[in-house]
Amino acid sequence: MNPFRPVGHAFLAFLEATGRLFLFAVIGIGHCVRPPLYPRLIGRQMIDIGYYSLPVVGLTTLFAGMVLALQSYTGFARFSAEDAIPSVVVLSITRELSPVLAGLMIAGRIGAAMAAELGTMRVTEQIDALETLSTNPYKYLVAPRLIAGVTMMPLLVLIGDVMGIFGGYVVSVFKLGFNAQTYIVNTWNFVQAMDVVSGLVKAAVFGFLVALMGCYHGYMSRGGAQGVGQATTNAVVSASILILISNYLITEMFFAQ
Amino acid sequence: MSDATPTVPKIKLAGVEKHFGTKTVLNGVDLEVAQGESLVIIGGSGTGKSVMLKCILGLLTPDAGEIEIDGRPITRLSTAEREAVNARIGMLFQNAALFDSLSVWENVAFGLIQGKRMKRARAKEIAIRKLADVGLDADVGALSPAELSGGMRKRVGLARAIAGDPEIIFFDEPTTGLDPIMGHIIDELIVHCVRQVGATAISITHDMASARRIADRMAMLYRGEIIWSGPAASIDDSGNAYVDQFVHGAAEGPIRMELRKL
Ligand SMILES: Nc1ncnc2c1ncn2[C@@H]1O[C@H](COP(=O)(O)OP(=O)(O)O)[C@@H](O)[C@H]1O
Ligand SMILES: [Mg+2]
Numbered sequence: 001m002n003p004f005r006p007v008g009h010a011f012l013a014f015l016e017a018t019g020r021l022f023l024f025a026v027i028g029i030g031h032c033v034r035p036p037l038y039p040r041l042i043g044r045q046m047i048d049i050g051y052y053s054l055p056v057v058g059l060t061t062l063f064a065g066m067v068l069a070l071q072s073y074t075g076f077a078r079f080s081a082e083d084a085i086p087s088v089v090v091l092s093i094t095r096e097l098s099p100v101l102a103g104l105m106i107a108g109r110i111g112a113a114m115a116a117e118l119g120t121m122r123v124t125e126q127i128d129a130l131e132t133l134s135t136n137p138y139k140y141l142v143a144p145r146l147i148a149g150v151t152m153m154p155l156l157v158l159i160g161d162v163m164g165i166f167g168g169y170v171v172s173v174f175k176l177g178f179n180a181q182t183y184i185v186n187t188w189n190f191v192q193a194m195d196v197v198s199g200l201v202k203a204a205v206f207g208f209l210v211a212l213m214g215c216y217h218g219y220m221s222r223g224g225a226q227g228v229g230q231a232t233t234n235a236v237v238s239a240s241i242l243i244l245i246s247n248y249l250i251t252e253m254f255f256a257q
Numbered sequence: 258m259s260d261a262t263p264t265v266p267k268i269k270l271a272g273v274e275k276h277f278g279t280k281t282v283l284n285g286v287d288l289e290v291a292q293g294e295s296l297v298i299i300g301g302s303g304t305g306k307s308v309m310l311k312c313i314l315g316l317l318t319p320d321a322g323e324i325e326i327d328g329r330p331i332t333r334l335s336t337a338e339r340e341a342v343n344a345r346i347g348m349l350f351q352n353a354a355l356f357d358s359l360s361v362w363e364n365v366a367f368g369l370i371q372g373k374r375m376k377r378a379r380a381k382e383i384a385i386r387k388l389a390d391v392g393l394d395a396d397v398g399a400l401s402p403a404e405l406s407g408g409m410r411k412r413v414g415l416a417r418a419i420a421g422d423p424e425i426i427f428f429d430e431p432t433t434g435l436d437p438i439m440g441h442i443i444d445e446l447i448v449h450c451v452r453q454v455g456a457t458a459i460s461i462t463h464d465m466a467s468a469r470r471i472a473d474r475m476a477m478l479y480r481g482e483i484i485w486s487g488p489a490a491s492i493d494d495s496g497n498a499y500v501d502q503f504v505h506g507a508a509e510g511p512i513r514m515e516l517r518k519l
Contacts, residue, residue: 117358125354128316132348133417134340134372 024142024216031136031143038144045148049110049207050155056109057102061160064097065089065167073176085178086186089168094195095255098160100247103206106153107239111214114145115235118218119228127219142219145211153207154200161196198254205250206243213239265328267292267457268313268425273322274481275308282308284481285322295451295458297472297489299465299503301512304478306461307351310427313459314348315339326425344372347418347426347456351433353410355402361413362388362398368421387416390453391446408439412446419450426451428460432467444470465504468492477503479512 072088118141121127130137165187172178213235221231266289275283282305290296300306311317313324315334324332331342355364363370365387366380375383385395391412402410411431418426431447432440444467451458462468468475469489476486477500485497492504502510 121356124352125350126356128311128314129348129350129354129356131316131339132314132343132346133368133421134344135367136336136340140371 020220021212021216024219025212027138028142028146028212028215031139032147036139037147038140041140041144042147045144046152048113049106049148050152053102053106053109053152053156054159056105057156057160058163060101060105061093061098061164062167064101065093065164065169066171068092068097068164069168069171069176073172082176082178083186085172085176086168086183087190089172090165090187090191091195093164093168094161094191094199095251096199096247098164099157099199099202099206100243102153102157102160102203103210103243103247104240106156106207107210107213107236107243110149111210111235111239112232114211114214115218115221115232116228118215119221119231122219122221123224123228137219142215145215146208149207149211150204151207153203153210157199157203158196161199194254198250201254202247202250205246209242209246210239213242266290266325267294267327268459269323269325269328270309270313271323271325273309273312273319273324275305275312275317275319281481283312283319286478286481286483288476288483288486290457290459293455293457295448295460295471295473297460297462297468297475298478299463299468299475300461300478301463301503305481306478307429309478310348310429310459310461314343314346314427340372344368344421345424347421347423349411349414349418349426349428349431351429353402353414355405355410355413355417357402359402360398361393361400361402361405364402364413365398365416365420367417373421384416384420387420388413390419390450391416392442408435408443411435411439411443415443415446415450419454419456422454423456426454426456426458428458428462428471430461430463432462432464437466440464440467441470447471463503465506 068089069085072085073082076082076084118127121141127137127141130140169180169183169187172183173180217231217235217238218228221227268288268290270286270288273283273286274281286309298306298309308317312319315331319332322332323330326342326345331339334342355361356367359367362381362384365384366375366377369375369380369383370377381398385398388395388398393409393412393416397405397409402413405413415431418428428447431443435443447458447460448471458471460468460471462471469492472489474486475489475492476483477497478484479499485495485500487495492500495501498511501507502512
């Protein structure tokens with residue numbers, strides 16, 4: 001028995017899976033940019049992703065901002081550097097925490113739901129039924145989700161930015177005794193367009209990845225309820241990992257000297 | 258249909274093969290269905306009946322062989338050509354495969370609205386009429402598929418399959434999972450609907466009572482091949498030991514069930 005054989009097999013399987021995913025993404029994107037589109041379906045997905053995720057994303061980033069202010073204070077007070085808190089909060093929130101936390105929450109909320117819905121449609125032959133009714137499942141199911149993911153995530157992250165900064169403000173002003181006006185002025189003076197823009201670019205990429213993983217794993221699921229459960233798990237895990245990897249790559253692209 | 262002479266079969270399969278990995282499901286299926294004919298395919302569970310229909314519908318691509326509709330090969334079509342072909346085919350899936358995010362009437366009207374780009378109001382009218390054809394009231398149209406019983410789901414699936422007035426209709430185990438009375442009613446609906454739209458039909462079943470009611474002609478699929486076909490009336494004296502065993506549901510005979518030894 002050749003000890004390299006299993007390794008080779010695993011590698012080939014990995015290449016095959018990557019190729020399949022890539023092809024899936026290309027076809028999906030192709031249907032996003034080619035009419036006809038389904039405005040009704042895109043709208044429904046946008047409401048699902050954008051509107052119903054607001055509480056989750058808002059709460060997550062609010063508390064992230066609050067704890068950021070609190071932790072920075074305990075650290076910075078030792079060097080009498082408390083003045084840096086507004087800038088630390090706004091920088092961390094807009095560049096990293098808001099997009100990444102929102103991305104991970106959406107991966108759990110939306111990626112899982114997409115995989116479960118498409119997976120159920122696959123194993124109950126609803127996707128086959130679409131094709132027999134002369135409707136392309138990529139156009140009908142995948143494209144609206146990709147479009148909604150890419151467009152809604154930046155919006156969510158923008159709101160997450162505001163909530164996070166507000167969280168830092170609340171803790172700084174009402175608990176740590178900062179002057180409200182100074183805090184706001186410091187925040188405003190420090191933040192740069194690039195900080196926010198990079199966060200929004202990340203958001204669009206994360207939104208795409210979550211929708212892609214949800215659709216892909218759902219679409220490819222096999223074997224009844226168990227297969228759907230597996231697809232859901234795979235969608236969340238792979239979307240989360242891809243979010244963290246692409247987060248690093250985008251950060252390097254924007255800010256590496 | 259313009260260039261199709263009466264001798265050209267509506268549907269023709271020649272040497273169709275389908276393998277999944279090392280497993281052979283279809284091993285050279287030859288089959289012809291004439292225009293307006295109702296063919297019933299019988300055969301045990303897992304013999305590849307559904308796979309055969311999915312090959313004709315382009316949901317699966319055969320590994321070998323050719324499938325023709327009206328004499329035109331359809332195994333390697335572009336997406337647009339495929340959609341055009343499928344627009345002429347209706348399919349009732351084994352478990353109805355209704356879209357559970359849509360209401361009943363939207364399910365029935367789906368092919369009209371999405372496939373044929375019809376206005377919703379007009380498509381709804383047709384959907385309600387098709388629901389009436391399968392014996393369902395207009396107010397059922399507003400329900401969600403989850404609220405329906407098994408028999409009603411099959412009826413809705415049937416209404417959806419005939420909504421576009423297809424030239425060809427496939428029924429995958431239309432009576433499986435229904436009580437005998439409901440099975441009988443569905444069979445009669447199938448015969449009625451197929452006549453009404455003048456379609457060519459292929460039905461799959463392992464319910465012999467149902468097969469006798471629906472079929473003009475029967476064929477038996479065994480081990481990935483059509484081992485017998487003939488007029489429905491001759492099923493009882495087919496002279497084929499496999500068919501006899503299946504028709505009588507005998508445990509003893511040449512058919513070996515593929516059960517794994519425990
Ligand atoms: N997409 C698929 N991938 C792998 N195997 C499949 C697939 N579809 C069907 N099969 C296998 O093909 C065989 C025939 O299936 P099917 O046509 O559904 O049987 P039936 O005659 O009961 O309709 C089964 O053993 C099934 O496991
Ligand atoms: Mg079947």
